[in-house]
Amino acid sequence: MITGPRIATHVESTGPPSPRAPPTGRPRMRKSAAVATALIVSSALVFLVSRAVNGPSTAGADVAIDIPAAALTMWYPPVQEFDNGGELLEDGRFDALMAALDEAMTAEETLADPGRSIYPNVQGFIRRIAIPWLSDEQTGRASAYLTSLVDRFPEHERQIRRQISALEYNAPARRTIPSFWVSVQNHAYPGSLYPEDGSFADEHIDRRLAGLHALLELPETLNDLEREAGRMLRNFTQLLQAAEVNDEQADRIIAYFDAVAGRHPELAEMIDEQRRYVEYLLPGRVARNIVGTDLEGVEFSLEDYRGNIVVLVFSGQWCGPCREEYPYHSFALEHYRDDPVVFLGVNSDPDIETMRDAKANGEAPAYRSWWDESTEGPIATDWQVAAWPSIHVLDPEGVIRHTNTRGAGLIMTLDEMLADMRRAESGQAASLEDERFEALPYPDDWSPDGWYFTDEQIDGMLGALDAILGRPETVEDIERNAGPVFADFTARLQTGRISDEQTERVLAWFDAFVEDHPVLAQMVDERRRYMEHLIPGRVARNIVGKDLDGAEFSLEDYRGSVVVLVFSGEWCGPCRDEYPYHRFAMELYKDDPVVFLGVNSDADIETILASKARGEAPDYRAWWDGHGQPDAEGAAADGPIARAWNVRGWPSVFMIDQDGVIRYINKRGGELIQVLDWMVMEVRRAGFEPEGTAG
Known part of the structure; x- marks a missing residue:
């Protein structure tokens, strides 16, 4: 016998009644809560998930499922009785449905938990009117009843209005019956x-x-x-x-x-x-092989490409969202041309010439594809593709690692997978930044979960900062050692957003430190300005200066646009590595209010001018900040703008929204494109249309 954890439901009422038969005018029999809950707690027969074979047993453990009590009752006659092939619903059956709907909406279970009961109660009704045709009079009666619920449950008006819209959609005869489970999923x-x-x-x-x-x-x-x-x-x-x-x-x-x-x-x-x-077909599983002929009639298989990262794309010219992915795929093909990255397609156009023509005229990316003849072709069927495009990213061993990663997310995924491969080949465990962060005694969970730091995380980080600054080896030369420690602390704050109250607590801690170490007041004051202007959620400091052609301009000139502010220089290899992503983003968002601006740190202005002239550096407007003392690499990284923005590493990237607020810091590569996608989507949803986009 196979055993497994029992499933319990949290039911706030006295328990749901038994599944009901069609209305007959007789009182409905109600079961006890224990019997009703047994509808879900039948685990000895069904929920067989024992780990006894491969791991520790969890037999007997409850996994609580909080299903609304109203959903545990069969309020309506069987749905099959209403599948009349699209004919007009008989008045008698409609009256019975309306009576059942009212019974559901006035039941104890519903009144005790209306917010979670309205959707399943009405969904049961809509399932039964989807196939039949409702007359105008029937539709009006049902709509009036649902509208009356707003007076009874005013706090749930928005939800009720959605159900009225669903009624209006399903009142004409439909081909399919909507699912019930979506109302409680x-x-x-x-x-x-x-x-x-x-x-x-x-x-x-x-x-x-x-x-x-x-x-x-x-x-x-x-x-x-x-x-x-x-x-x-x-x-x-x-x-x-x-x-x-x-x-x-x-x-x-x-x-x-x-x-x-x-x-x-x-x-x-x-x-x-x-x-x-x-x-x-799930992430972590070895992908099923595909064997077939490409668009030129040559047979090949998915397994032929073992040893490469494979991006397997199910798409077709008929599919608008598929075509929207083409710019990202074309960029990836070019950007990763010297890396073990392969794109393969499964084309679902009914006519093979459609995709051949699209590839020939450059509209579709030129990667090898199987022709699957339709969306129900043998390959799509075998891979159970239910939506287009569907994208599977496989590692060199043929294991599916990611599914349905699109747009900039796909670029970011490929960046990460290639970085993992390179680290594995070189034996490098983590990036230098990760090693620096891990070397200090901050809490394991210091990084924000989502966008915002919690109060507990700020308290933990301040405690760690206090401990580091109190170490004997730090105290021994506090003037030299405190600066890097404070810089590391504030760099961590760039990874998320910090509230005004949290900021005040951090600044109060800074003030207390200065009282004990007044000689460090200037350094701490620099960190204070950093907290006030240079972390996510703060309005960015303005920059005023001349561009590479000698014309004066300012950062505030670009309010109303999403600004990507890039501190870089030709002397910096990682900066140059970012150029392809910047160039791609400038093309991708050329019709959106997105502006790239640069702060160049080359000691000689002619260096960046020559690079732009050769087409190596992206052609966005930049301030020249190379006024500091040049080093052996030709860098003058301590110019006035870099100092004012407290830049300590190159490239440094600040992503600023249309209100001038810093939203993200040091996003690079595919992640930069991903974040721009999010920010541009926000602008579009807000209906923002700039009068003109500068630069």
């Missing part, structure tokens, strides 16, 4: 189930399996099992694309699938399809 699969480190923890898998089991046991699911389960299982495996699944986790998922198939033999075929998906 956020309760089964909360957002916290997405790991940050790229790999699922066992707890994530337990929780996802428990959520799937809860959805499969819903009365609405059991009433329409094959239709609901098929969509549900596909959604479950697609959610697993978010991170890597290890072998033991895959075995547990497959064991659960087998248990479901044993209990519901009618689902065996669709479960077998999802089993293959888990075995071959």
